[in-house]
Amino acid sequence: MSAGVLPYTVEPHPVTGLYSGKLGTWLFLASEVMLFGGLFSAYILLRVGAPEGTWPTHEEAHLSWKIGGFNTLLLIISSVTMVMAWANLKMNNFPKARMYLIVTVILASLFLTLKISLEYYPHWHDGLKPSTNVFFGLYYTLTALHGLHIFGGIVVMLYFIGPGAGLWKTNPEYYTNRIECTGLYWHFVDLVWIFLFPILYLMN
Amino acid sequence: MKILRWCAPVLVALAIVWMADASPALAQADAPDISDVQIDGEYGQFPTYMPPDVSKHGYHVDDLINILHVFMILLFVGWGIFFVWCLMKFRARPGHTADYKLVKAKAPKYLEVAVALFEAFLLVGLSMPVWARVKDELPTEADNPIHVRVVAEQFAWNFHYPGKDGLFGRVAPEFLNSATNVLGLDPSDPNGNDDFVSGEMHLPVDRPVITQITSKDVIHSFAIPVMRVKQDAVPGMRISVWFHPVKTGTYEIACAQLCGNNHYSMRAILRLESQSEYDAWVEEMAKGPAEFDEDDL
Amino acid sequence: MSDHDHSHDQGFLRKYVFSIDHKVIGVQYAVTALVFLFFGFCLMMMMRWQLAYPGQSMPVLGELLPSLFGKEWAETNMGGGVMSPDLYNSLGAMHGTIMIFLGVVPLIVGGFGNYVMPLQIGAPDMSFPKLNMMSYWVYFMGGMIMLASFFAPGGAANSGWTSYAPLSVTATQGQTWWLVGMIFLITSSLLGSVNFIVTIFHLRAKGMTMFRMPFFVWAQLVTAFLLLLAFPPLEAAGALQLMDRVAGTSFFMPQGLVVSGVVQEYAGGGSPLLWQHLFWFLAHPEVYVLILPAFGIITEIIAANTRKPIWGYRTMVYSVVFLGFTSFIVWAHHMFITGMGTSISAFFATTTMIISIPSVILLTCLLITLYRGSIRFNTAMLFALSFLPMFAIGGLTGLPLGLPASDIALHDTYYIIGHFHYVVAPGTIFAAFAGVYFWFPKVTGRMMSETLGKLHWITSLIAINVVFMPMFFQGLAGISRRLYDQRLYSWGDAMQGWTVVSSWGAWALGLAQIFFILNFFLSIKFGRKASANPWDATTLEWSAPSPPPHGNFAKVPTVHREPYEYSVPGMSKDYFPQNVSEA
Numbered sequence A: 001m002s003a004g005v006l007p008y009t010v011e012p013h014p015v016t017g018l019y020s021g022k023l024g025t026w027l028f029l030a031s032e033v034m035l036f037g038g039l040f041s042a043y044i045l046l047r048v049g050a051p052e053g054t055w056p057t058h059e060e061a062h063l064s065w066k067i068g069g070f071n072t073l074l075l076i077i078s079s080v081t082m083v084m085a086w087a088n089l090k091m092n093n094f095p096k097a098r099m100y101l102i103v104t105v106i107l108a109s110l111f112l113t114l115k116i117s118l119e120y121y122p123h124w125h126d127g128l129k130p131s132t133n134v135f136f137g138l139y140y141t142l143t144a145l146h147g148l149h150i151f152g153g154i155v156v157m158l159y160f161i162g163p164g165a166g167l168w169k170t171n172p173e174y175y176t177n178r179i180e181c182t183g184l185y186w187h188f189v190d191l192v193w194i195f196l197f198p199i200l201y202l203m204n
Numbered sequence B: 001m002k003i004l005r006w007c008a009p010v011l012v013a014l015a016i017v018w019m020a021d022a023s024p025a026l027a028q029a030d031a032p033d034i035s036d037v038q039i040d041g042e043y044g045q046f047p048t049y050m051p052p053d054v055s056k057h058g059y060h061v062d063d064l065i066n067i068l069h070v071f072m073i074l075l076f077v078g079w080g081i082f083f084v085w086c087l088m089k090f091r092a093r094p095g096h097t098a099d100y101k102l103v104k105a106k107a108p109k110y111l112e113v114a115v116a117l118f119e120a121f122l123l124v125g126l127s128m129p130v131w132a133r134v135k136d137e138l139p140t141e142a143d144n145p146i147h148v149r150v151v152a153e154q155f156a157w158n159f160h161y162p163g164k165d166g167l168f169g170r171v172a173p174e175f176l177n178s179a180t181n182v183l184g185l186d187p188s189d190p191n192g193n194d195d196f197v198s199g200e201m202h203l204p205v206d207r208p209v210i211t212q213i214t215s216k217d218v219i220h221s222f223a224i225p226v227m228r229v230k231q232d233a234v235p236g237m238r239i240s241v242w243f244h245p246v247k248t249g250t251y252e253i254a255c256a257q258l259c260g261n262n263h264y265s266m267r268a269i270l271r272l273e274s275q276s277e278y279d280a281w282v283e284e285m286a287k288g289p290a291e292f293d294e295d296d297l
Numbered sequence C: 001m002s003d004h005d006h007s008h009d010q011g012f013l014r015k016y017v018f019s020i021d022h023k024v025i026g027v028q029y030a031v032t033a034l035v036f037l038f039f040g041f042c043l044m045m046m047m048r049w050q051l052a053y054p055g056q057s058m059p060v061l062g063e064l065l066p067s068l069f070g071k072e073w074a075e076t077n078m079g080g081g082v083m084s085p086d087l088y089n090s091l092g093a094m095h096g097t098i099m100i101f102l103g104v105v106p107l108i109v110g111g112f113g114n115y116v117m118p119l120q121i122g123a124p125d126m127s128f129p130k131l132n133m134m135s136y137w138v139y140f141m142g143g144m145i146m147l148a149s150f151f152a153p154g155g156a157a158n159s160g161w162t163s164y165a166p167l168s169v170t171a172t173q174g175q176t177w178w179l180v181g182m183i184f185l186i187t188s189s190l191l192g193s194v195n196f197i198v199t200i201f202h203l204r205a206k207g208m209t210m211f212r213m214p215f216f217v218w219a220q221l222v223t224a225f226l227l228l229l230a231f232p233p234l235e236a237a238g239a240l241q242l243m244d245r246v247a248g249t250s251f252f253m254p255q256g257l258v259v260s261g262v263v264q265e266y267a268g269g270g271s272p273l274l275w276q277h278l279f280w281f282l283a284h285p286e287v288y289v290l291i292l293p294a295f296g297i298i299t300e301i302i303a304a305n306t307r308k309p310i311w312g313y314r315t316m317v318y319s320v321v322f323l324g325f326t327s328f329i330v331w332a333h334h335m336f337i338t339g340m341g342t343s344i345s346a347f348f349a350t351t352t353m354i355i356s357i358p359s360v361i362l363l364t365c366l367l368i369t370l371y372r373g374s375i376r377f378n379t380a381m382l383f384a385l386s387f388l389p390m391f392a393i394g395g396l397t398g399l400p401l402g403l404p405a406s407d408i409a410l411h412d413t414y415y416i417i418g419h420f421h422y423v424v425a426p427g428t429i430f431a432a433f434a435g436v437y438f439w440f441p442k443v444t445g446r447m448m449s450e451t452l453g454k455l456h457w458i459t460s461l462i463a464i465n466v467v468f469m470p471m472f473f474q475g476l477a478g479i480s481r482r483l484y485d486q487r488l489y490s491w492g493d494a495m496q497g498w499t500v501v502s503s504w505g506a507w508a509l510g511l512a513q514i515f516f517i518l519n520f521f522l523s524i525k526f527g528r529k530a531s532a533n534p535w536d537a538t539t540l541e542w543s544a545p546s547p548p549p550h551g552n553f554a555k556v557p558t559v560h561r562e563p564y565e566y567s568v569p570g571m572s573k574d575y576f577p578q579n580v581s582e583a
């Protein structure tokens, strides 16, 4: 049985106004909000409860807002290219959509590369490890979890660029929907970064 | 036949209890050798209710528990009678049919409101004032309280007394020595000179006690059932709890929170004494061998 | 939906192992969960030996296990056939974990939910069949990791199912396995709950409005939301604890910890209570995950066997939704004794009292449904009826725990153990048994034996009360939970008699399950053939053949009325199925 026989895989449900995949994606994102919400609450609690003088200052944190800011920019642009990919599918322009998807993947990979080579690696080298203090513990945990989400996004996009692209020929609407859901996820991952950036890079 | 059907369950229950009770082949293994201290208080063979209360404020907790259980039993029996009556009266049988129309009963609504109101009363009228009294309103110095620090560790209770000066010495982990300085008292702090640490808790009766509870390693829970006191000992936190013993005797202190493999044996003795006995004990302990030797340092 | 007829050309693997049919997945879930349930119970029966006869070598197992696990294991865990305190703690932690996360939830949500819910709303399948299959296999892997952890050096996790830090952070390797296992289980639940919600919103048959859904579906819907939103914070907490354990961070480790005289290397600055907040933020809603589907199951059974509509169906729906919302703001009632001030404890005590009201309403509605009914006492109904007073005992004993002042005396004593076992064991497990007896004919096409069933019911009901009733007495007397040998305390020593009684009850309960296991397997093969609707029930699952084919309904059903139209006046039959248009 292919998933296609079930109702509302492509057409929106009259009451919710969403097709099933999109509703599912929203629900999944709701749970992601709780996941990162849990971590952000942990951050707040630990920071408020930190004994006097143990939270690193801006200098001690060794996090350059320039690298972070540039990475933020990359993600924001990638959100735009993601939308472009979907918009082009809507306009039936598959090659262009695919091009935009590839650009998104490149931006995302660049983000990860910069993160690892300019931040994780030198930090680790300087002995700033998760165990150094609670701030670095949080920093590594939060950014790594976020990085994992970016990585997951890249895998999904690569799938739709490569092996999953065949769906465009058999069921273009379905394919477009899947890209839309990927996009929703992608915007969420960017949004998480928009929260992470200030609390980690700017607020010490 | 019918009688048999009703008796069978009772018989099975009795059989289980009997087997359990009459299993002499499996009589208790050697009693554990923790200590041969005689603990006061009558417990009997199959006790079903709370241990004796030897504190001034414990009866608040007991009152609440008593009222609650009466309330719970009343509700349960009330509902239970209705339940069993329904089962008998409306059992399926030839000639009997169910009634499609739903009863328009007001009673359940009133009952639910009554339950809610009563819960509100228990909460606001009984629980909250007691909690505020027991947890937040510490006795003032005018009440002449005893101060004791309670430091839990796997798997022992350390009772840190300020000695006769009434002042605690500074503690820090770097001074710690598991043989000579279990609390990590700072030897350079004069306040700590007559401090002493005991594995038994001694307290005079008829004076309030303020304990500051903390832990060196994992979370423990400081529980004195006969005092209706319980407080988690959380590492990194120092939590004050007070109580007011009124009756002399020897009792037990338990660890209520799982803290590792010997959690079950983390027990200490509580001795409630007259003021003079207590003073003598403090005298003895304060001059006794210092907890650490300055020459060691 | 003719595509569904392809089933004949599917291979064995596709059909039974990696099936994407919600019914096969439901059965996979249910059977796996039953096995885990039994396993979790066996762990407990071993512990009950140590509790009743501390220091005496275990009969049979005392020799069998050492020869199974090898000498080295036996020396540390079972010298002379007596379990060590570490093993006791491992078994306790794993009993709690297995019962809740691998037994009950997968049975009543993964099993019954998956199998029955789509049928009841007239759906051909779940919205995302592949995701459904994945959620089962992720659950399965989580379970295997949990089982494998018994072989980890130092044994399985031994810091309780609550895994309080810092104990859990400094514990042996089994805890890491536990955390990894939990992350799998959480992921599985998330996949499942997304699927449930979308299915209920999108795949209802024509005419199946929200207020025509059977109550079971409502219960599953609210449960799915609880799983969806409460589990992620535990996943976050699990990730943090994993970091503490493997990367040396100190999220839950305060400054200056000294474990067995050794100053710990942790940087410090963490908070042990943070773990508890994150844990209970999940674990309180989790207890409603355990009870709501149970309410759903018994509502179906009570309606079908009193032959009359449920009294206050809408009230029940509102109550269950309200329960769902409020369950997110009561979590700290598990933490009264951690050093809470008056105002915070008052807040959580208030929400706790508020949340008990919808439970009272649910029970009341079911109770009044009996009034003027025509009650059939089949096995399913007997279990469902027993649920009511048993849940009442469990629920009522929750009240003294919810009031902070009385909780001082009762926290972390056997009273807690008594409280929650009354809600989960004679409560939820009985509801699950009821569900098995009720839906067995639908799943297998055969009836279960009523004689064996009734024997199972009466013996279980008695035994389970013998197990858990003494725990209230022990708890009031102040005996701490998780004690390897309570006789070290004078009051524990006095209580030993009750402990022995309770243990014998547990073993009797174990024997009683033989009736069930026999009945279960024999009936699959030899049971009387069941018709499509053996109970003369009204909901949609009974309009499909027993067992339903791939794709569920020969003809897509249309729904014409409320779920429980029994004994409608003027009808020839005493039930009026939802899909039948006119009499």
Ligand code: HEA
Pocket: B075, B076, B079, B080, B083, C162, C287, C288, C290, C291, C333, C334, C335, C352, C353, C355, C356, C357, C359, C360, C363, C367, C388, C389, C391, C392, C393, C394, C395, C396, C398, C399, C401, C402, C403, C407, C410, C411, C412, C416, C419, C420, C423, C424, C428
């Ligand atoms: C299914 C699981 C379940 C359910 C439904 C509940 C329901 C409730 N629980 Fe329980 N609870 C647990 C599972 C559950 N609990 C577990 C597992 C723990 C321990 C965890 C651990 O520490 O390991 C726990 C612990 C726990 C604590 C912490 C205690 C402590 O550690 O100190 C508290 C405190 O408030 C509490 C309160 C309540 C309350 C007020 C309810 C209320 O919702 C109950 C409302 C119900 C009623 C009020 C009953 C109404 C009945 C009638 C009106 C009579 C009808 C009569 C007939 C039909 C005959 N529970």
Ligand code: HEA
Pocket: C031, C034, C035, C037, C038, C041, C044, C048, C092, C093, C095, C096, C097, C099, C100, C104, C159, C160, C161, C162, C290, C417, C421, C424, C425, C426, C429, C464, C467, C481, C482, C483, C506, C509, C513, C516, C517, C520
């Ligand atoms: C859903 C949850 C659940 C369930 C159902 C149970 C069921 C039981 N529990 Fe447990 N228990 C917990 C959750 C649960 N428990 C938790 C969370 C703890 C705390 C752990 C901790 O301290 O961290 C605990 C702790 C706990 C203790 C306290 C240990 C201690 O503090 O030291 C005890 C003591 O007796 C106990 C006993 C029992 C017994 C006798 C049952 C019996 O009711 C079991 C009955 C089981 C069955 C009847 C299953 C039968 C199944 C079958 C027959 C399947 C057949 C298979 C096929 C047909 C394929 N449990």
Ligand code: CUA
Pocket: B152, B153, B154, B155, B219, B220, B221, B255, B256, B257, B258, B259, B260, B262, B263, B264, B266
């Ligand atoms: Cu210390 Cu339990």
Ligand SMILES: [Cu+2]
Pocket: C283, C284, C287, C330, C331, C333, C334
């Ligand atoms: Cu709770």
